[in-house]
Amino acid sequence: MSAAPQRAKAGAEKIEVIVSAVLPLNDLVTRFEFKRKDGNRFPTFSAGAHTVVHMRDGDRQRLNPYSLMSDPADTETYAISVRRDDEGRGGSLFMHNNVKVGDAMEITYPVNLFSLDLRAKKHVFLAGGIGITPFMAMIAQLERSSDSWELHYSVRTEALGTYVDQLVSKYPNKVRIYYDDQSQSINLENLLDGQPLGTNVYVCGPKGMIDWVHKTAAAAGWPDANVHSEEFTAPQPGKEFQVRLCRSEKTITVGENESLLEAMEREGVDAPFLCRGGACGQCETNVVSSDGEFIHRDHWLEPDEHGNKIMPCVSRFIGKSLEIDR
């Protein structure tokens, strides 16, 4: 993964948008469409990119990353599909319950941590549930360039099969749906066997699915470079802890239900970030001193960095004292 660009201010540049459509797709998933407030066109994005949506929830600011799932060539409208998570930290619930057509919001410029390898001779997509979203954009991009692809999409039930009808009717020979409640599952070993040289596999779904794909592909002799995955980790709640920010000369308390990054932002500290899900590396922060235990939840740091670095977007700390270089 390459380093994200260094910027003067935290996060990717923002775009002011108006919510142009709110379309419930099923019991759990709703699509939100945005147009630019200034009437201009959006930048084109590369399929697989996400945007961080800024939500103003009372006096609390929520920032959640969502994959852009609209056609990357459509610069009139950006669309995301949000799965409601009743047990989550509230961002998706806020989107579902509070966001209405005509609302003004801010989203960031697209950032891509899950891009297509366009040297590939063929692209095989493996989606689990709401993991379908980046593939919607990838499929649109590859259809335009007439590249070879196929999608294997695992959903819980027919009723919860987001975009299943659309995909199956448009691409009947390229899409296969697997229904959990009918005990159907992707036969991965079989699927990987015999793929042409230069095939790339992409997986987006629950962590277990991602690990399973990496492991099975490696055992079948697939190079790591041909297996791509994206997983955003939502910050998990945890015990309250104190942290000294030595550059800002502040000592702050990270509450039970907020991340270290969110606590710094609440205190007005301009901390860098891009994905807010432990994947991009942008918020990496040096630990100056610590007496206690880290709870590392990111996909970025190497194990040997765990003592002297922390990713404030998803990771926490339990112990006596923590001082970080921010």
Place this chain on the structure above:
Amino acid sequence: MSKFQFPESIKSRPVYGTLKARPGKYHLMIADAEGAEAILHLHEQDAGLMAKAHIIYIPKGSNLGERLRAIRPAQYYEGPTYEAAASRIERVLEATHMGTQIYLTGTEGLMGQAMRACMNAGIPHTAIQTEHRGSVARRMQCVHCKGITEDVETDPFECSHCGLNLFVRDHYSRRLAAFQGVCIDAEDPGNVPEKVELYK
């Protein structure tokens, strides 16, 4: 011992490792000269490999072919030159699938050309294993006439195409599978340093 420790150099210069048996559906091994020893060593690591292996070997005057045959790979081919084997390598790569492991060993020229063929077939270069064995002679491209001179053993050397005196650089092209040779006496024609054997 056919191994040579190359000194550290610029980033462009390829570095080689040691072949290790990896899980795979099919194992394509391409070697020349003393590279055969690295394949024999691979066989010692995992004797099961050979049942799914295809060895393409260019002896270049060595007599290790019989020993390779004796470890009974599923397929074995021996050819006089890389050029003679090239169409076979291309055909094998066309028909092969994901899950194929590639092992390249021997001289730099052989590994470079075979790696180029594999990359063109869609295998990322990071997934291709290499192990240098035998001669340190290089495959050089004259940056002036673009002609390739194989098995260059001295620095400087004369381009086998245009005759210029060329300085042997570590600057390497994966696309050409060759190091770059640059005219050494362009500004003062005839003022050519004495030839020195590479790495001597």
